[in-house]
Amino acid sequence: MIHITDNSSGPLHRVPTTAKLLSLLILSVLLFATTSALFLLALAGCILAVALICSRAALAQWLMAWTLLFTIAVVVTWTWVSSGLEAAIVVLLRLSALSLFATIVTATTTIGQFIDTITALARPLERIGLANARDIGLAIGLVVRFIPEVQSRYAAIADAHRARGLKMRIATVVVPVIIGTILSADEIANAIDARSIRAQNAKRD
Template sequence: MKTLYVEGDSLLHRLPPRAKLLGLAAAGIALFFFRSIPPLALAALLCAAIYASLGIGLRHSFARLRPIFLTIAVVALFTLLVGSTEEAATVLLRLTSLMLLAAAVTAATGIGDFIDEITLAARPLERIGLVKAADIGLSIGLVIRFVPEILDRYRAIKDAHYARGLKPRILTLAVPLIILTLKNADEIAAAIDARGIRTQK
């Protein structure tokens, strides 16, 4: 799996991850206080400038942002149909700014930094006994490790259908996929415990 992080040495890359995340959250709240078009347009320009400062390139940026921009455009279009032009422009500018800023933070922050921040943020939850902070990194690693395996298994089940002259159906694909995958859980859990990765305090 390829991450959405982009190598670079821009100002945003060098900022500490916590500052970036808090800044993004603050911007997300602040954007909803502006209701007129000029300040929102200014915000959109500012966010576009921040995104551009990463130096991702126009074509690549377009490919990255297209799916989310499409949903924003559809919603803005729908707002235009049922509401006023001003409302539609507000929605379009506000959500586009937020999308650009969020995408910029994602592109400028590595996965390791994120996991460190999340682990730190989970410490208070650990104190009240809700989760173990170290489990979060472990689980993320497990998912990344098993996605390719599950895709292989999916292809194998599909081939098994063809070999028997059956048409693959979502139900006959999903059930064996789930059972085969989850049956591994005991072995994996035993392996984790045998290595003492989750030490019990």
């Protein structure tokens, strides 16, 4: 079974989830607030260095996310055609740096940490009656974690096909992805039950 989380005990694993999410927000603002290719290149270089030093698993996962990389390539190509090479380079650096850093965050944070952090951040909304903090934390946490999970499973299956010289077919790719995703539901259910989220929601109902 493939897990998106890098289970090695690196320095990024010990950084609080709130700090990592805040860093991702600040980075997003910095990346889109400037059009300087040199500044963006420096930021991208720093993020790449962090990945190489602290979380090579995250870098590997990012490189295997072919749908993400293909999307970036399409956007960059369109920008090049419509706005020129310099604008395309800026877009490339922005999207690459942001997506890589987001991958580092998800690779060094467990699903339980995501749920707990998002739930805590949503408490003010619950106090004023706008939403249920536990439901928000569960929903966002699962989405953030599950998209890279499915991508990693697909990449592993595609690599296995290429290693065996097999053709990529829907039945031999989609079915294993679905089965693997269903099997991982036990782990997710355990994380939910450990925090008594379903039990607490049932009492409120």
